[in-house]
Amino acid sequence: MPEQPNLVCPIPIKDYPKVVLAHGGGGSFTHDLIEKMFLPAFENPTLSRLHDGAVFTTDSGRMAFSTDSHVVSPLFFPGGDIGSLSVYGTVNDLAMCGARPQYLSAGFILEEGLPMETLWKIIQSMSRAAQETGCQIVTGDTKVVDKGKGDGVFINTSGVGIIEHDRNIDPTEVHPGDAVLVSGDIGRHGMAVMAVREGIEFETTLQSDCASLAELVQDLLKANVPVHCLRDLTRGGLATAMVEIAQTSGYSIHLDENWIPLCREVSSACELLGLDPLYVANEGRLAAFVPSAYAERALQVMHASPQGESASIIGRVAKEEAGLVTMTNDLGTSRLITRLSGEQLPRIC
Amino acid sequence: MKYLDEYRDGEAVRRFADAIRKITTRPWTLMEICGGQTHSIVRFGLDELLPEQISLVHGPGCPVCVTPVELIDKAIEIASHPKAILCSFGDMLRVPGTRGDLFSAKANGGDVRFVYSPLDALDIARKNRYRQVVFFAVGFETTAPANAMAVYQAHREGIENFSLLVSHVLVPPAMEALLSAADNRVQGFLAAGHVCAIMGEEEYKPIADRYSVPIVITGFEPLDIMEGIHICVKQLETGLSLVDNQYARSVRKEGNVHARRMIEEVFEVIPRKWRGLGTIPQSGLGLRGDYKAFDAEERFSLSKISAEESTECIAGEILRGVKKPHQCSAFGNRCTPDKPLGAPMVSSEGACAAYYRHRLITV
Numbered sequence: 001m002p003e004q005p006n007l008v009c010p011i012p013i014k015d016y017p018k019v020v021l022a023h024g025g026g027g028s029f030t031h032d033l034i035e036k037m038f039l040p041a042f043e044n045p046t047l048s049r050l051h052d053g054a055v056f057t058t059d060s061g062r063m064a065f066s067t068d069s070h071v072v073s074p075l076f077f078p079g080g081d082i083g084s085l086s087v088y089g090t091v092n093d094l095a096m097c098g099a100r101p102q103y104l105s106a107g108f109i110l111e112e113g114l115p116m117e118t119l120w121k122i123i124q125s126m127s128r129a130a131q132e133t134g135c136q137i138v139t140g141d142t143k144v145v146d147k148g149k150g151d152g153v154f155i156n157t158s159g160v161g162i163i164e165h166d167r168n169i170d171p172t173e174v175h176p177g178d179a180v181l182v183s184g185d186i187g188r189h190g191m192a193v194m195a196v197r198e199g200i201e202f203e204t205t206l207q208s209d210c211a212s213l214a215e216l217v218q219d220l221l222k223a224n225v226p227v228h229c230l231r232d233l234t235r236g237g238l239a240t241a242m243v244e245i246a247q248t249s250g251y252s253i254h255l256d257e258n259w260i261p262l263c264r265e266v267s268s269a270c271e272l273l274g275l276d277p278l279y280v281a282n283e284g285r286l287a288a289f290v291p292s293a294y295a296e297r298a299l300q301v302m303h304a305s306p307q308g309e310s311a312s313i314i315g316r317v318a319k320e321e322a323g324l325v326t327m328t329n330d331l332g333t334s335r336l337i338t339r340l341s342g343e344q345l346p347r348i349c
Numbered sequence: 350m351k352y353l354d355e356y357r358d359g360e361a362v363r364r365f366a367d368a369i370r371k372i373t374t375r376p377w378t379l380m381e382i383c384g385g386q387t388h389s390i391v392r393f394g395l396d397e398l399l400p401e402q403i404s405l406v407h408g409p410g411c412p413v414c415v416t417p418v419e420l421i422d423k424a425i426e427i428a429s430h431p432k433a434i435l436c437s438f439g440d441m442l443r444v445p446g447t448r449g450d451l452f453s454a455k456a457n458g459g460d461v462r463f464v465y466s467p468l469d470a471l472d473i474a475r476k477n478r479y480r481q482v483v484f485f486a487v488g489f490e491t492t493a494p495a496n497a498m499a500v501y502q503a504h505r506e507g508i509e510n511f512s513l514l515v516s517h518v519l520v521p522p523a524m525e526a527l528l529s530a531a532d533n534r535v536q537g538f539l540a541a542g543h544v545c546a547i548m549g550e551e552e553y554k555p556i557a558d559r560y561s562v563p564i565v566i567t568g569f570e571p572l573d574i575m576e577g578i579h580i581c582v583k584q585l586e587t588g589l590s591l592v593d594n595q596y597a598r599s600v601r602k603e604g605n606v607h608a609r610r611m612i613e614e615v616f617e618v619i620p621r622k623w624r625g626l627g628t629i630p631q632s633g634l635g636l637r638g639d640y641k642a643f644d645a646e647e648r649f650s651l652s653k654i655s656a657e658e659s660t661e662c663i664a665g666e667i668l669r670g671v672k673k674p675h676q677c678s679a680f681g682n683r684c685t686p687d688k689p690l691g692a693p694m695v696s697s698e699g700a701c702a703a704y705y706r707h708r709l710i711t712v
Binding site for chain 2: 016018019020021022028029032273274329330331332333334335336338340341342344345
């Protein structure tokens with residue numbers, strides 16, 4: 001007789017009997033959902049690596065597969081829109097596996113009443129982004145939901161890419177002594193979108209950093225930088241990515257705040273709203289873990305790429321204090337970096 | 350923003366730390382009033398730079414933390430009303446009441462929206478004339494002027510579907526309550542710069558005189574706080590108890606006259622219940638005169654809702670500076686930001702959240 005599946009719902013997770021927004025915030029609520037529901041239910045060695053994409057071997061070589069759903073309000077924001085974002089999202093997840101993105105699918109959930117002109121603009125933007133990244137959108141699906149049951153348009157993209165080298169690039173490859181690099185200044189996407197979100201608009205010239213990182217990754221590989229791990233810094237920001245990698249690798253990460261690139265607009269807007277830029281979302285930034293002897297070479301490669309002009313070496317991996325992330329500052333003191341519960345919310349005064 | 354570099358300059362901060370060390374001859378306990386200051390202290394590790402004799406305790410100045418649990422229950426009750434839109438500062442959404450939090454109320458179908466200003470909530474009321482729009486007006490003297498302005502404008506424009514759920518509290522009465530408590534340890538205060546930017550310096554003089562405590566109006570950046578501590582310790586060491594202003598770049602003696610006038614137009618001083626501190630006479634604001642028509646408690650008949658705090662949460666002792674967050678037996682195990690027992694673990698200005706996020710404390 002087959003084993004009886006476990007039908008007891010592990011919920012309430014954190015005492016919430018229903019899904020709340022924080023479950024999608026990329027912080028500890030999301031982490032809990034993955035750890036307590038998705039991982040045990042779908043258990044397999046590929047998934048449990050908890051990387052941005054899945055890497056598997058076929059008869060013709062190694063491939064990467066990933067998926068990403070996009071819900072963003074407003075649909076068009078300074079520096080991008082949901083269309084380009086949905087292409088770059090999956091392309092970047094594939095790139096983080098060291099893969100060259102090849103084919104994408106696009107699933108649309110459209111809300112009744114969405115102007116055709118809006119949809120056309122989004123499709124055009126996806127088409128441009130796909131061309132730019134050398135990908136083809138080769139399959140798709142469309143569903144329409146009643147008015148009021150969607151937010152204009154939701155897009156899911158999935159993608160496959162080929163891995164043209166024999167290196168394993170994932171969090172379990174991170175080693176003590178590795179240098180941590182970030183490919184550019186952080187927080188642009190989150191703050192650019194927040195600035196135009198209903199209810200909390202503020203004036204700024206900030207543009208989202210929304211971009212493909214596939215070229216930058218290929219440049220690193222071509223330059224023979226023995227990359228140990230790459231991580232796309234999306235929701236939850238640099239801090240959450242570091243916590244995830246520290247926990248998966250079992251080593252600690254020590255960052256130096258002075259070296260974390262941050263533009264004035266982002267730091268000012270964060271100060272004003274009481275947000276920590278370390279947790280603000282990015283859509284065109286990655287963190288790279290490389291052996292310290294190759295850190296300078298990796299930095300040079302990044303600086304030579306349009307996506308890595310403001311790249312910086314921001315920290316190192318150590319054996320002690322396993323699983324923890326700390327950050328020292330200009331005052332010579334240090335603090336712990338932890339996972340947030342959900343999204344950061346603007347402070348009161 | 351220029352101050353970000355100037356007021357976080359490591360060398361300048363260390364110079365103040367040295368200066369404090371030089372003048373300190375015995376133990377002193379100082380309280381920073383504002384939760385924003387607490388977070389700066391913990392985030393930048395400023396207390397680690399101070400001599401051992403200087404002990405910083407964290408004050409009640411976190412608007413989320415001091416809002417009593419029954420007000421959260423009232424907000425949830427409003428949010429569950431099918432024709433209501435409850436607008437709130439984002440930070441309030443995660444604070445637990447006795448029946449869950451506002452995030453859960455939203456997940457249960459309530460129309461809960463987070464806004465950055467009460468004037469945005471007023472705008473939502475203008476656009477939704479057939480629905481009752483309520484703004485959850487929490488905070489100290491800093492948020493009062495904008496909340497007053499929203500009601501003033503609603504009154505002037507005849508916007509009848511707008512109201513406030515008021516939970517406004519005032520800093521000076523809380524300081525007096527702390528100082529007159531039998532277990533008080535506080536010998537000097539760093540007063541909250543933003544509050545004083547509105548209210549000015551005057552109301553602190555009687556407190557400094559009556560209780561012989563120095564009160565230094567202080568900003569929020571590392572350099573501000575170190576300078577505030579330096580001024581405060583200098584007074585303590587020389588036996589002075591004066592009101593001093595470290596944050597002169599923002600705080601004028603008379604405060605912001607227009608903002609104060611707006612507060613006085615719309616609000617009157619009333620007794621208020623504080624989470625963890627109980628009811629303090631003359632310690633809060635309520636709507637006055639004609640503006641009482643904009644009171645959501647009346648409009649939604651909420652006066653019957655009352656609730657008591659969790660007995661396990663020691664928020665009261667934390668907010669009075671009697672205990673530090675990690676001295677609570679629930680800290681980090683039964684109480685975390687994901688599953689908070691009390692507000693100080695939730696708010697971005699709460700002392701418990703600051704310790705949990707930034708400190709390596711083994712529990």
